Amino acid sequence: MTKNNLSVKTRAALPALLCLLALSFVSAANASQLDELLNRYQKLAGNPFSAQSGKTFWTTKHTPEAGKPARSCADCHSANLDNTGKHIRTGKIIKPMAPAANPERLTDSRKMEKWLLRNCKWVLGRECSAQEKGDVLTFIKNFK
Amino acid sequence: MRVFHWSLVLLFFTAWFTGTGDRWLDIHIFAGYAILGLIVFRVLWGFLGTHFARFRNFSYSLARGREYLIDTLKGNAAPYVGHNPAGSWAIYLLLGGVFLTSASGFFVFGAEEGHGPADSLASGLLGWLAKNIHNSLAWLMLALVAVHFGGVVFESYRLKEKLIPGMITGRKQVPAGTPDVSARKGVAILLLLVMAGFFLSAGIGLVPGKKAFESQFEGQPLATSETWQTECGACHLAYHPVLLPARSWIELLHQQHNHFGEDLYLADGTVKQLEDYATANSADLGITEASRKITAGLSPGETPLRITDTRYWRRKHDNIPPEVWQQSNVNGKAQCDACHSDAGQGWFEDARMEIPDADDEPGVASPGG
Secondary structure: OOOOOOOHHHHHHHHHHHHHHHHHHHHHHHHHHHHHHHHHHHHHOOOOOOHHHHHHHHHOOEOOOOOOOOEOHHHHHOOOOOOOEEOOOOOOEEOOOOOOOOOOOOOOHHHHHHHHHHHHHHHHOOOOOHHHHHHHHHHHHHOO | OHHHHHHHHHHHHHHHHOOOOOOOHHHHHHHHHHHHHHHHHHHHHHHHOOHHHOHHHHOOOHHHHHHHHHHHHHOOOOOOOOOOHHHHHHHHHHHHHHHHHHHHHHHHHHHOOOOOOOHHHOOHHHHHHHHHHHHHHHHHHHHHHHHHHHHHHHHHHHHOOOHHHHHHHOOOOOOOOOOOOOOOHHHHHHHHHHHHHHHHHHHHOOOOOOOOOHHHHOOOOOOOOHHHHHHHOOOOOOOOHHHOOHHHHHHHHHOHHHEOOEOOOOOHHHHHHHHHHHHHOOHHHOOOHHHHHHHHOOOOOOOOOOHHHOHHHHHHHOOOOHHHHHOOOOOOOOOHHHOEOOHHHOOOOHHHEOOOOOOOOOOOOOOOO
16 A cells, blocks of 8 residues: 555655746746836726836926926936936936846835835925826836 | 065155155055065064074173174274174164164054054044154154264274175175074075965955055945935036035025025935935044045034135145146046045045046046036
8 A cells, every 4th residue: 555645746746846836936926016006006096007108207307396407307316217317416326227237126015115205305395196106107118 | 595685775764755745645555564574574584594684693781882883983893704783783773763664654644544453443632643743753764874884884894794785685794603594494485485475465465353464455344325325426526525514505505595606406305415414424524534624624513615715625625736726637626536536435445546638538427427
């Protein structure tokens, strides 16, 4: 009488299958932080997100407050997301925004939300709308 | 012997010209150690070396030295083949003086900079003392060198002997009948090998208990904080807390909603973490040379919010031309690491500073963004 009902081949394949399963959870987890964020924003936004709108938004100059100079996202982060950016006040080098150039981008939703809050306030003088956030994230995600 | 003399001359002037300011400190330290090595060689050679170099063969009393000087001025001093009495005293003074100057420098390195085998002496008072002794001796040495040079030129002229070329070729005109001397090359080479061995091993850290030469330009390890690095390092260099007193950091965090025009949106828990780290590592504790000096320059209760507002910072940077701050690879005074390659680690070692040329590529600033 055999100890268990699984064939030898199945038992050998199990560890490999388990690994694959675990891996799929991990990559799903990373993809899902961005997707989860985009889903949340989409529910609040009027229109489907568009990378083109995001690109326009990225390079448009805004005046946050009367008396302050106009600025855009591209001023620090560059219009070409493969480039390193530079903080226009401190001069500090900012690593590229494009996920292809910098794999850390768009992986941590807390970080994404923190910087959307701070930097929208700095550029526009207000928080970005869900539409604007979604467009910008889509622009970055799809950048080639 | 001649190699010794001219090496010493070269090293003395190297040390002299690299002694002011902080940027050439590594060359200055190297010259100092090399001079000490040369002196040890000379002293040993004075016992084991060639005839004219041995101390025994030119040890004249102070009275004889003075007598020789007076005779010289009167015009009837006897010529000597080897070192004459006054010359002998010059040698003692020069050798002794240069030794004391280098030795006091060793203590400046330890007490003031906190480096090298004497680093356990690091303290404000001892550092100040060693530095002043070293500087005074250096000036004294310069005066002695001038007198020595003057004396040699004078003697050459008076005796019509070619003394300076003699120091280069090793040959001197002597009266007939003076015995030839053996060069003792074997002993010389042996001594040189021993000296070289000693300094090489000190340099690469094989001598137990002594740090390797290169590592003497690193600071002691300072506490780091990932939260500090991430939050503070996001937009600018994450200035190490050793650079300002605790009350400054606390005030800055208190004003986080208006941090030089920006709202930091830090959560309360984060603020507490940052305050704790800053207080545990602030300038008040005097952990680094910069900490001690920044603190010393503050009035009681003075709470600078910018490192560049402190008296010490201003004094140290006031001789930098305004154009440098405009260079795109420097971009103002906030980026310490444009010139201080170890700013991220909080050390600001004298030997790790270099103002970049206007067309150099900017370095990548510390991680965090």
